[in-house]
Amino acid sequence: MRVFIFTVLLSAALSSTMTAHSGGHGRGPVSTFLLSNGRHVHGSFHSARGSWIILEQRSGALKAIPLEQFSSADQQRLEDEIGRITKMNAPVEAPSPIVVQTPTSGKDHSTELALIACALLLGTFMVTRSTSLRIAGTAGTMLLLFLSVSPGTTARIVEILGPTPPESIDSTFAAYKPRVKTRWDATYFYVESNGMPTAMPAMKGITAWQQQVPIPQPYTGSNAWAIPLNPVIADVPVSLDTALHTGAVAIAVNGVPVFNPENNRGEFSQDIGELDAFGGHCGRADDYHYHIAPVHLTPKGTIKIPVAWALDGYKLYGYEEPDGTVATNLDQHLGHLWNGEYHYHAIDKKPYMIASMRGKITIQNDQVMPQPRAAGVRTFLQALKGATITDLRQCDTNHFALRYEVNGKTSFVNYRWDSTGKNFVFNFVKTDSARTTFTYTRK
Ligand SMILES: [Zn+2]
Ligand SMILES: [Zn+2]
Known part of the structure; x- marks a missing residue:
């Protein structure tokens, strides 16, 4: 059976929408609105839908912007306008x-x-x-x-x-700028980052460790993360239990990639000691990434932002809705329609998040495309039996020290890189053997 999909610009059409005019085209005067990021938008107030403001632009195109993205003076102005129209209009279901x-x-x-x-x-x-x-x-x-x-x-x-307004995506990355950079074109919203963890001590508590450590990754330029601006519901959602075990399935708002909760052997990373307290660890390219939703990125209080964007274009929230209420009624993909948008949620048990990709995606070599590449500097290592990571400390801007224990003996991986980001020095310090130093150059 086919699925009918109507992609409408945030559907100014639904009767739940409150419109500024009870009939006729009736476009209001075009005004200039100031956004909280200092940018301006021009248009006339067309309607409000949930917490979104729909502006009609001179060309007749509709633009949807979350109310909270306007400057406080313009939020007040829009709320006054909504109040005025609510009084004017008859109640609408x-x-x-x-x-x-x-x-x-x-x-x-x-x-x-x-x-x-x-x-x-x-x-x-x-x-x-x-x-x-x-x-x-x-x-x-x-x-x-x-x-x-x-x-x-x-x-x-x-x-x-409908399409996702790029400004609404941009606002979700605001807390992690300028370490995360954003831009967009008509098709994708791009996220540039170095993928380094933002909460410390990352890696601590990992007991299944492949001896990898977090180093900065070149997720920039043509190797940036790409979030589709025009997500489309898939006819057949792709299950994360049977596919997408390579590469990321989402990009977190701090610029760290989020992988399938199952590792590339089909085991839940969270259940076998592979992850730190934030749900992250490092891949073979010393690339830090999460395998569960990074719920620690949800700020306390305030309006909740998503913790990540799935690479099909839908948001991934923690356990709560944007208004702070606990998420309920999730579908088999671990998502739902909420206030006119489709989004995913984290849950605290298997399969943890995004059971399947609800939106259309392109898959190549078991990865969502486009997919940035992580770039390692050294040959990957094997699992270190009996090791527990006990700390990761940032010693200086480009200098980290990871501490671990094996059979009660403490060892360190002390590593740093130069300002070009190309030359790395690793010191391996073990209790009862000599210190070894290796230098690597990223190609
Ligand atoms: Zn992993
Ligand atoms: Zn929700």
Whole structure:
């Protein structure tokens, strides 16, 4: 069965949307809004949807920006406007979830027809964006609701989701700038970072250790992380239990990649001593990455930001919703529609996060593409039996010391690199043997 997908710009059309005009095009005066990052946007207030403000630009294009991204003066101005319109408008029903499940078995042509009618209806008002907009939106939603209560519902899903405004992605990385750099084009939002852990002591507590340590990675330029700006629901979501055991499946808001909770042998890293308290460890290229959602990145209080962005374009939150309430009603992918957006959540047991990639992805060699490459400087080592990492200390800007114990004996890996980021020196200090020093140059 096909899945109907309507990609609509944050669907100004739904009846849950509050619009500034009760009929007709009625575009308001174009004004300039100041964002909290100092940038300006031009447009007229079109509607509010959840915590998103939809601005209509001169070209007629709609732009969605989270309310919290506006300067406080403009937030106040927009809230006043919303209050004014709420008073003006008659109460509108607000069906927030936009998922409809309809029968997958049997020959139910009426449902087929209804869905097609629904598609045409939605398509029509999208094209015209005219006076029929709200009427069609309401009719479409009623139709969706009607379908959703039909008996024997299972797998067919109709969803109305839109492109992700790059500004809304950008705001989620704000806390980790300038160590994380961002930019975007029409297709992807790019994240540049060196992938180093931001919480210390990283690596501490690992008991299954391959002798790798975190070194900076060149996730920059054409090797940057890429988050799709136009996520599309996949017909067949890819399971992380059977695929994607190589490379990252998400990029955390601190610029550290997030891998499949299962390692490349299909074991849950979290359950076998491979991870530190933050859910991270290092790969063969001395590349630090997480294997579970880095929930420690969720700030206390305030509005919750996602902890990462999955490489299919959907957010990954910790255990809580953006408003601080505990997440419930997760689907089999460990995600759900919430306030008009689809996102994933962390859970504290297997499979920990993102059971399958809900969005369309391109896979090559068992990895999501595009996928930046980690770059090691030395030949990878083997697991060190009986070792426990007891500390990782940053001694200087480009200088770290990792401490570990084997059979009660303490050893260190003392390592540093020069300002070019190319030349590395590793000192291996063991209690009862000589200190050994190796130098490496990154190609
Ligand atoms: Zn790993
Ligand atoms: Zn949620």
